[in-house]
Amino acid sequence: MIVADDAALFRAGIGRLLADAGFDVTAEVGDAAALLDAVERDPPDAVVVDIRMPPTRTTEGLDAARSLAERHPDVGVLVLSAYVEPHYAMQLVESGTSGTGYLLKERVADPGELTDAVRRVAAGGVVIDPGVVARLVGRARARNPLDALSEREREVLAMMAEGRSNQAICERLFLSPKTVEAYVHNVFTKLDLHQAADTNRRVLAVLAYLRA
Amino acid sequence: MQRLSPQGRKVIGAAGLLAGVGAGCALVWGGYEVPADLLAPTLVLEVAVGWSFVTVGLVAWTRRPDSRTGALMVVLGFAWFARFAVAVAVRPAFVIGVLLSSVYLSVLVHLLATFPGGRVQNRAERVVVTVGYLLSAPLDAVFLLLGAQRGLGEGPPPGGLVIAARSGAFTPSGVDLAVQAVVVALFLSLLAIVFTRWRTAGPAQRRSLTPGVLGGAVIVGTILVERTAILLLIPPSVGVVFAWSAQVVLVVWPVALLLGLLRSQLDRSAVGRLIVELGAGLPVPERLRSVLARTLHDPTLELAYWLPERRAFVDASGVPVAVEANGGRGLTRLERDGEPIAVLVHDPVLSAEPELVAAVAAGAGMAVQNERLHAEVRSQLREVRASRARIVEAADGARRRVERDLHDGAQQRLVTVALALRLARTQLGSASRAEIGALLDEAGAELAGALEELRELARGIYPVLLTDAGLGPALTSLAERSPVPAVVGDVPARRWPDAVERTCYFVVSEALANAAKHAGAGQVVIDVRADGGGLCVQVADDGRGGAEAAGSGLRGLADRVAALGGELSVHSPRGGGTRVIATVPCG
Numbered sequence: 001m002i003v004a005d006d007a008a009l010f011r012a013g014i015g016r017l018l019a020d021a022g023f024d025v026t027a028e029v030g031d032a033a034a035l036l037d038a039v040e041r042d043p044p045d046a047v048v049v050d051i052r053m054p055p056t057r058t059t060e061g062l063d064a065a066r067s068l069a070e071r072h073p074d075v076g077v078l079v080l081s082a083y084v085e086p087h088y089a090m091q092l093v094e095s096g097t098s099g100t101g102y103l104l105k106e107r108v109a110d111p112g113e114l115t116d117a118v119r120r121v122a123a124g125g126v127v128i129d130p131g132v133v134a135r136l137v138g139r140a141r142a143r144n145p146l147d148a149l150s151e152r153e154r155e156v157l158a159m160m161a162e163g164r165s166n167q168a169i170c171e172r173l174f175l176s177p178k179t180v181e182a183y184v185h186n187v188f189t190k191l192d193l194h195q196a197a198d199t200n201r202r203v204l205a206v207l208a209y210l211r212a
Numbered sequence: 213m214q215r216l217s218p219q220g221r222k223v224i225g226a227a228g229l230l231a232g233v234g235a236g237c238a239l240v241w242g243g244y245e246v247p248a249d250l251l252a253p254t255l256v257l258e259v260a261v262g263w264s265f266v267t268v269g270l271v272a273w274t275r276r277p278d279s280r281t282g283a284l285m286v287v288l289g290f291a292w293f294a295r296f297a298v299a300v301a302v303r304p305a306f307v308i309g310v311l312l313s314s315v316y317l318s319v320l321v322h323l324l325a326t327f328p329g330g331r332v333q334n335r336a337e338r339v340v341v342t343v344g345y346l347l348s349a350p351l352d353a354v355f356l357l358l359g360a361q362r363g364l365g366e367g368p369p370p371g372g373l374v375i376a377a378r379s380g381a382f383t384p385s386g387v388d389l390a391v392q393a394v395v396v397a398l399f400l401s402l403l404a405i406v407f408t409r410w411r412t413a414g415p416a417q418r419r420s421l422t423p424g425v426l427g428g429a430v431i432v433g434t435i436l437v438e439r440t441a442i443l444l445l446i447p448p449s450v451g452v453v454f455a456w457s458a459q460v461v462l463v464v465w466p467v468a469l470l471l472g473l474l475r476s477q478l479d480r481s482a483v484g485r486l487i488v489e490l491g492a493g494l495p496v497p498e499r500l501r502s503v504l505a506r507t508l509h510d511p512t513l514e515l516a517y518w519l520p521e522r523r524a525f526v527d528a529s530g531v532p533v534a535v536e537a538n539g540g541r542g543l544t545r546l547e548r549d550g551e552p553i554a555v556l557v558h559d560p561v562l563s564a565e566p567e568l569v570a571a572v573a574a575g576a577g578m579a580v581q582n583e584r585l586h587a588e589v590r591s592q593l594r595e596v597r598a599s600r601a602r603i604v605e606a607a608d609g610a611r612r613r614v615e616r617d618l619h620d621g622a623q624q625r626l627v628t629v630a631l632a633l634r635l636a637r638t639q640l641g642s643a644s645r646a647e648i649g650a651l652l653d654e655a656g657a658e659l660a661g662a663l664e665e666l667r668e669l670a671r672g673i674y675p676v677l678l679t680d681a682g683l684g685p686a687l688t689s690l691a692e693r694s695p696v697p698a699v700v701g702d703v704p705a706r707r708w709p710d711a712v713e714r715t716c717y718f719v720v721s722e723a724l725a726n727a728a729k730h731a732g733a734g735q736v737v738i739d740v741r742a743d744g745g746g747l748c749v750q751v752a753d754d755g756r757g758g759a760e761a762a763g764s765g766l767r768g769l770a771d772r773v774a775a776l777g778g779e780l781s782v783h784s785p786r787g788g789g790t791r792v793i794a795t796v797p798c799g
Contacts, residue, residue: 009628009654010631013632013635020635106627
């Protein structure tokens with residue numbers, strides 16, 4: 001693991017948290033350039049990077065994620081952000097081949113949330129913060145196709161948007177794989193969406209649908 | 213040139229008349245035999261040329277006394293007649309005639325080289341004019357003395373009195389050729405000078421130059437061909453044709469010159485048209501200018517209006533313009549009751565005719581005054597628009613700063629607190645009490661920091677103390693927090709309208725921030741006093757000065773103050789500290 005954040009206290013805390021959870025943190029850096037150098041020297045399984053870092057303090061984290069996706073597609077990138085902005089999350093998912101995640105900073109207070117996200121990203125999965133998904137699902141629409149979904153179906157939809165696999169949804173909702181598959185099938189049919197080939201592409205499809 | 217008295221005009225006119233008659237007499241009864249078929253046309257043409265120059269020259273002299281051209285034309289006319297002395301078959305007359313035979317050409321060179329002013333203005337003109345004079349009488353005198361005079365006094369003299377006399381066997385000597393070469397070079401330079409003047413002239417100047425210059429160029433051109441014919445040994449019979457045509461042009465040329473000189477005077481009738489034109493239709497910014505430009509025949513004419521309030525010139529759309537007499541442009545200031553209202557920037561040739569410009573300006577007076585007021589309004593509108601845009605810009609900038617402060621400050625600290633609490637929670641079982649205590653301390657410190665930052669931010673967004681307690685306590689609080697030692701003088705205890713207090717507060721706040729950030733000041737003195745019905749705030753530091761009043765911070769303050777009808781001034785000499793003074797009226 002590599003952690004990149006310009007706030008030293010926060011960076012050290014994240015490092016300690018990951019170490020406590022059994023991750024091997026190989027480097028902690030303060031900006032995007034140092035992150036790219038560190039990855040170049042010793043490619044980790046995943047990096048945790050702050051979206052806003054010096055020098056411009058805007059979206060250096062996203063830019064770094066894009067560079068990493070090009071040069072080290074195997075390295076998972078989890079971007080921590082204070083912005084509940086689907087736009088950034090979409091940008092991230094679109095730029096990365098696999099193993100990308102967009103998580104709100106405050107999730108660090110939730111046991112397991114950060115470590116779970118890091119694990120999924122390291123394994124090549126996509127993670128979208130529930131807060132971001134909730135913004136998309138819950139937004140006001142003139143003609144809301146989501147009204148056609150049952151509450152459970154909406155839950156499944158949100159979980160798909162967060163980047164969870166069918167298996168993960170089973171575990172979360174305490175449902176059988178068959179039931180989850182049926183819900184997923186229903187959602188796609190009702191929303192007139194094509195079933196995507198894999199979980200990651202499913203995220204993009206669902207996010208794109210929710211944003212449209 | 214001095215003004216010609218009516219008396220003088222009469223004397224010169226009579227002298228010209230006599231000179232013409234004398235020349236005619238010399239030609240007919242002088243003693244030389246002139247071919248009969250040539251006598252009549254020669255006589256008519258020669259006398260016509262002389263009289264044309266003398267009379268038209270007198271008119272020009274009278275109408276345009278400031279130009280020497282008229283006088284030069286009169287002199288040319290007399291020099292023309294003087295050549296006829298040679299036609300009298302006595303030796304003194306011959307000598308005089310030879311000496312004066314080509315003086316008229318020198319005067320012609322002088323006239324054309326200096327047209328229309330009649331005054332030598334640069335080195336090139338001076339050289340051409342001087343050489344022109346040296347080539348006539350002085351050179352002829354040398355030839356006379358050396359006995360090398362062309363033709364040696366036998367038969368018709370060679371000065372060109374009777375054109376046909378040139379025919380026959382004439383073999384030019386080396387000296388002759390050299391002299392002619394100099395003459396050709398002189399005429400070529402003359403053409404170059406005249407052409408350059410014409411080319412570089414503005415449209416208005418060109419109008420007055422064209423007829424005279426064109427005629428002059430034709431004359432010089434024909435003389436050139438005639439001279440080169442001799443130089444190149446072309447049969448003189450060819451040259452005769454040119455010499456004749458040159459004389460025909462010479463008769464008309466004075467009129468062309470006069471036309472050029474009086475052109476603008478003829479335009480006075482245009483002033484009447486101007487008034488009619490201005491009366492028709494609604495005034496639009498460009499119209500007044502184009503009507504004036506048309507009347508004065510100067511398309512490059514510009515109008516700048518004086519705004520006494522801003523002490524600056526603006527164009528019709530209210531954009532400030534620099535008005536200086538540069539680039540050879542002429543300036544005419546228009547005044548009303550001793551107060552400037554506008555300035556005309558025009559072709560320099562119009563400066564020679566102040567009466568015309570003044571007449572036009574008087575004719576357009578009301579329209580100019582009206583247009584000036586329009587320009588003033590447009591200028592104010594522009595300023596208001598710019599200020600409005602800056603205020604919006606400033607507000608956006610402030611929002612951006614608040615967002616950044618929140619994100620990088622309090623929000624980041626709170627996230628760190630959450631993280632520390634989370635770590636403490638996970639380590640409850642495993643870590644020592646001291647380790648967990650350290651984590652909780654860290655969380656507490658971060659929380660305190662976040663609170664402090666939020667408080668500062670809130671105060672920066674809006675000073676609550678100002679509304680609660682008034683300007684005095686609010687400024688004291690500002691001074692207490694200032695990184696640069698700041699002293700607040702006595703602030704009147706009464707309250708002013710909210711907007712006035714706020715504006716004064718932000719003036720002090722911004723000035724203090726500047727003193728700390730840019731001025732490197734050691735101390736700041738804040739002074740507030742009631743000023744009539746309003747407030748006057750002064751913030752003076754002892755820093756390095758050199759602050760730009762147009763810098764974004766001060767500019768924003770100026771807009772703020774201006775929005776209340778007040779005024780902000782900044783005195784910041786380099787190395788002399790900075791003094792910001794805001795005067796804000798109440799109500």
